[in-house]
Amino acid sequence: MILVFCELKDGQIRKPSAEALSEGRRLADASGKKVGALFAGASCAGAAEAAKFGADVILTAEAPTLASYSSDAFATLLAEAVKAKGASVLLAAATAVGKDVIPRAAARLGAGYASDVTGLSMVDGKLQAVRPVYAGKAFATTTFSSAVQTATTRPNVFPAAEKAGAGTVEALAAPAGDFKSVVKEILAKAGGKVDLSEANVIVSGGRGMKDGANFKILEELADAIGGVVGASRAAVDAGWGLPHSMQVGQTGKVVSPTLYIACGISGAIQHIAGMSGSKFIVAINKDPEAPIFKLANYGIVGDLFEVVPELTKAAKAMGIGSN
Amino acid sequence: MKILVALKQVPDTETRIKVAADGKSLDPADVKWITSPYDEYALEEAIRIKEGKGAEVVALSVGGDTAKEVLKNALALGADTAVLLKGDGQGDAFAVAQMIATYAKDKGFDLILCGNKGLGGDNAAMGPMLAELLGVAQANVVVKLELGEGTFKAEREVEGGSEIVEGALPAVITAQKGLNEPRYASLKGIMAAKKKTIEELDAAAVTSGAHVSALTLPPERPAGRLLPGDAAGQAQALLQALKDEAKVF
Ligand SMILES: Cc1cc2nc3c(=O)[nH]c(=O)nc-3n(C[C@H](O)[C@H](O)[C@H](O)COP(=O)(O)OP(=O)(O)OC[C@H]3O[C@@H](n4cnc5c(N)ncnc54)[C@H](O)[C@@H]3O)c2cc1C
Ligand SMILES: Nc1ncnc2c1ncn2[C@@H]1O[C@H](COP(=O)(O)O)[C@@H](O)[C@H]1O
Numbered sequence: 001m002i003l004v005f006c007e008l009k010d011g012q013i014r015k016p017s018a019e020a021l022s023e024g025r026r027l028a029d030a031s032g033k034k035v036g037a038l039f040a041g042a043s044c045a046g047a048a049e050a051a052k053f054g055a056d057v058i059l060t061a062e063a064p065t066l067a068s069y070s071s072d073a074f075a076t077l078l079a080e081a082v083k084a085k086g087a088s089v090l091l092a093a094a095t096a097v098g099k100d101v102i103p104r105a106a107a108r109l110g111a112g113y114a115s116d117v118t119g120l121s122m123v124d125g126k127l128q129a130v131r132p133v134y135a136g137k138a139f140a141t142t143t144f145s146s147a148v149q150t151a152t153t154r155p156n157v158f159p160a161a162e163k164a165g166a167g168t169v170e171a172l173a174a175p176a177g178d179f180k181s182v183v184k185e186i187l188a189k190a191g192g193k194v195d196l197s198e199a200n201v202i203v204s205g206g207r208g209m210k211d212g213a214n215f216k217i218l219e220e221l222a223d224a225i226g227g228v229v230g231a232s233r234a235a236v237d238a239g240w241g242l243p244h245s246m247q248v249g250q251t252g253k254v255v256s257p258t259l260y261i262a263c264g265i266s267g268a269i270q271h272i273a274g275m276s277g278s279k280f281i282v283a284i285n286k287d288p289e290a291p292i293f294k295l296a297n298y299g300i301v302g303d304l305f306e307v308v309p310e311l312t313k314a315a316k317a318m319g320i321g322s323n
Numbered sequence: 324m325k326i327l328v329a330l331k332q333v334p335d336t337e338t339r340i341k342v343a344a345d346g347k348s349l350d351p352a353d354v355k356w357i358t359s360p361y362d363e364y365a366l367e368e369a370i371r372i373k374e375g376k377g378a379e380v381v382a383l384s385v386g387g388d389t390a391k392e393v394l395k396n397a398l399a400l401g402a403d404t405a406v407l408l409k410g411d412g413q414g415d416a417f418a419v420a421q422m423i424a425t426y427a428k429d430k431g432f433d434l435i436l437c438g439n440k441g442l443g444g445d446n447a448a449m450g451p452m453l454a455e456l457l458g459v460a461q462a463n464v465v466v467k468l469e470l471g472e473g474t475f476k477a478e479r480e481v482e483g484g485s486e487i488v489e490g491a492l493p494a495v496i497t498a499q500k501g502l503n504e505p506r507y508a509s510l511k512g513i514m515a516a517k518k519k520t521i522e523e524l525d526a527a528a529v530t531s532g533a534h535v536s537a538l539t540l541p542p543e544r545p546a547g548r549l550l551p552g553d554a555a556g557q558a559q560a561l562l563q564a565l566k567d568e569a570k571v572f
Binding site for chain 1: 337444446451459485490536558
């Protein structure tokens with residue numbers, strides 16, 4: 001069995017989890033295996049939706065003690081489920097929780113782990129993963145030597161394809177005993193927009209924005225085309241009041257949107273490390289020699305303070321983002 | 324209190340990546356090695372705890388002789404002692420976790436600080452694996468850390484904000500940018516470090532879980548297109564191209 005740990009948000013499967021589950025289904029079809037989707041929480045209402053993404057079995061661990069995320073409790077739960085089901089592959093999306101729990105579960109299982117992968121396949125009955133390394137300057141193929149193989153899938157890379165599965169629901173027991181650590185509080189940022197790592201369209205600003213207040217024109221463009229706003233490290237570190245959570249790059253978020261628009265960003269390797277996986281890259285920069293143009297599918301040499309408002313205006317006129 | 328800081332030596336990001344003749348490893352010829360930046364936050368946090376409430380700080384790296392540079396720097400910054408576990412520190416995170424767990428298990432560390440990921444390899448895995456192997460608590464991608472009596476409270480980054488994790492010590496905490504501002508080594512620190520020795524031990528023999536079987540360079544991105552005209556014309560042309568050619572909208 002290929003077991004996929006899935007996260008729920010407001011009673012729905014999170015998109016990155018649906019992507020991981022779909023990929024699990026694809027791998028299972030290629031290797032004649034079954035797919036299990038595993039959920040845990042105080043309530044797993046909404047887990048049935050996993051059948052839509054190909055789950056043969058839906059495993060739910062529902063208990064008051066699982067209301068808040070706990071690294072050790074969830075890792076134990078996952079590892080025990082892998083053993084109970086005789087699963088050979090354990091997957092999850094490379095979200096904050098996925099990247100926290102899967103390596104811990106892997107260690108418990110004595111299993112190898114490939115993180116934040118952008119490609120998966122089954123070779124001779126075993127998982128094989130491809131992942132970007134060295135700031136996106138190379139791709140590493142990871143081959144496993146352990147009986148159980150684990151990986152987290154980078155959000156926005158694998159399609160969440162609908163494919164009906166039997167979706168037989170089975171209850172799992174929650175791990176007993178004292179949890180070593182527990183999440184006590186969630187400090188949500190105002191705005192509540194999609195996180196950069198999951199965004200389909202990103203409009204990013206760099207030092208060329210000159211001031212934090214000027215990010216308003218990026219917000220307006222993002223709103224017009226259905227995107228969210230990111231930033232370079234130079235912009236985040238400039239003391240303009242931009243939070244680190246907006247930073248794209250090696251020491252910020254790694255993003256893979258369909259469209260990435262870089263405004264007033266030169267294209268330093270550490271920035272590229274975070275966004276080179278974008279499908280389409282647009283650069284708006286007044287310096288025609290800026291390295292970002294080497295990466296861009298479309299380039300606009302010009303003053304961003306003129307071009308960005310024109311883009312917003314044209315997007316509204318063309319009715320882009322309204323569908 | 325006893326703190327272990329795990330420091331990984333990694334290729335500088337500016338390094339031009341060349342694949343070695345074996346087709347699966349990095350050609351080390353022109354690589355400039357640095358301490359992984361996240362590990363600098365981990366070390367800084369350890370030194371601040373030492374300065375605040377008193378602690379013994381042990382810096383550890385798994386690697387070859389070159390990794391001594393990382394440890395010398397850690398000593399100059401304020402680590403009390405340094406340990407080099409001689410072994411492959413660049414490969415599988417699970418293998419490295421087992422080596423460090425074998426070293427750490429009977430040493431009574433209250434806190435183990437790591438980076439949230441080693442730059443370049445980007446496994447982001449050694450910390451949580453080590454926590455499991457040692458049977459202790461963990462908090463990952465931490466931007467704020469408070470220690471109580473045998474407890475910790477950590478703020479960690481998650482999608483759309485952050486969350487507070489509380490747990491018992493001992494614990495493995497992995498550092499994220501924002502945790503602190505790392506200091507530079509002082510001349511006095513550098514001089515003092517020269518007098519200290521780095522303990523060298525052979526890393527335990529371990530079974531790895533995964534390995535890199537091929538390293539390839541990404542395909543060249545197709546040449547881009549510059550959009551001509553004035554701002555309004557460029558804007559129009561871009562959206563049209565995104566719609567018709569790229570089919571983004
Ligand atoms: C260890 C380490 C980690 C790092 N991590 C990251 C990271 O995660 N993310 C990151 O982004 N960086 C990171 N950096 C920093 C990185 O090296 C660059 O310094 C940074 O990306 C530069 O940001 P920028 O492109 O906004 O600024 P600059 O390089 O200063 O570029 C500004 C650009 O704006 C253009 N411009 C100015 N005015 C206008 C205008 N009116 N209209 C159009 N264009 C204009 C200029 O031509 C220029 O190209 C890291 C560095 C190190 C050493
Ligand atoms: N060879 C190593 N020596 C010491 N610490 C390491 C080593 N490899 C990984 N680490 C620690 O584990 C963290 C995560 O590394 P990684 O899982 O490789 O991304 C690093 O930031 C270090 O703190």
